[in-house]
Amino acid sequence: MKISITRKIPETALQLLREADFEINISTIDRPLNSDELIKCCKNADGIICLLTDKFDKDMIDKLTKCKVIANYAVGFNNIDIEYAKEKNIIVTNTPDILTEATADTALLLMLSCARRSFEAEKFLRDGKFNGWSPDLFLGMDLSGKILGVIGAGKIGQAVAKRAYSFGMKIIYFSRGQKREIENKFKAKKVSLKKLLSSSDFVSIHLNLSESTKNLLSKENLNLLKKTAVVVNTARGEILDEDYLIKMLKSNKIFAAGFDVYRNEPKINPELKNLNNVVLLPHIGSATFDTRNKMAELAAKNVINVLKGKKALTPVN
Ligand code: GLV
Ligand code: GLV
Numbered sequence: 001m002k003i004s005i006t007r008k009i010p011e012t013a014l015q016l017l018r019e020a021d022f023e024i025n026i027s028t029i030d031r032p033l034n035s036d037e038l039i040k041c042c043k044n045a046d047g048i049i050c051l052l053t054d055k056f057d058k059d060m061i062d063k064l065t066k067c068k069v070i071a072n073y074a075v076g077f078n079n080i081d082i083e084y085a086k087e088k089n090i091i092v093t094n095t096p097d098i099l100t101e102a103t104a105d106t107a108l109l110l111m112l113s114c115a116r117r118s119f120e121a122e123k124f125l126r127d128g129k130f131n132g133w134s135p136d137l138f139l140g141m142d143l144s145g146k147i148l149g150v151i152g153a154g155k156i157g158q159a160v161a162k163r164a165y166s167f168g169m170k171i172i173y174f175s176r177g178q179k180r181e182i183e184n185k186f187k188a189k190k191v192s193l194k195k196l197l198s199s200s201d202f203v204s205i206h207l208n209l210s211e212s213t214k215n216l217l218s219k220e221n222l223n224l225l226k227k228t229a230v231v232v233n234t235a236r237g238e239i240l241d242e243d244y245l246i247k248m249l250k251s252n253k254i255f256a257a258g259f260d261v262y263r264n265e266p267k268i269n270p271e272l273k274n275l276n277n278v279v280l281l282p283h284i285g286s287a288t289f290d291t292r293n294k295m296a297e298l299a300a301k302n303v304i305n306v307l308k309g310k311k312a313l314t315p316v317n
Pocket of ligand 1: 052073074075076077099235285286
């Protein structure tokens, strides 16, 4: 059986697939594939390992002649029409849990960088402007004693709450269901989205992108933020109104924002790059050696299981 992999991923996955006697075809193009390249790479595959940049909409899924499983090398799966895949008897899987800690670390990294203005401060030093300790040099915000609003209290949201709690923050959260664990362990309190936005000092987004979460942080909702608020997004760019948030940052309506994801990734709104009160990362939430190895392994195991007639480990449809 043939497995197509749309980009070079860690060797651990390839080894498992070879041991299972699959024929592997890895794209040699070292950038996200366009739709023609994606079709060419995947159309005759029995199983596919793809990236979050590969769009499997209805048209693309219709081009697949034999595919039984699409293993997304990511926890988010908004790049795949999972309902349509199901109609076509294609199992879609993702890589949950193993990237929880790495992604939560990235959220904290953004919170701390925004709070303590680390980008601005480092740039100042590299530009040769540091002339000595000064009482008012790059004053920022404390995390301790402040309120963190966690939007989406799934695994990653809870791992962020755990870190923030140990920093001495008070946790509130917005989620569809009641999350006893985050309440018991980190004294978190469930609130409405509006209440969360109007009372948080820090806001961190941890939702899947779907029709119901798209633009959830609309202009109207963003206007509820405190003037001293810090907003960080390690989920998906489309969850917030990026253009409006940029307007707010430009006119200092909030303190700062940290981005790991963007609305039109990999295009970055040029205005963002001109702002000092933002921290901009290139979608590296899960980017640690260990985590990416484990993601590759899980993606491979999902493909192997499905093609050998066993249950997928982490199906999403
Ligand atoms: C990264 O954004 C992921 O969904 O894994
Ligand atoms: C800072 O370096 C201090 O000693 O307060």
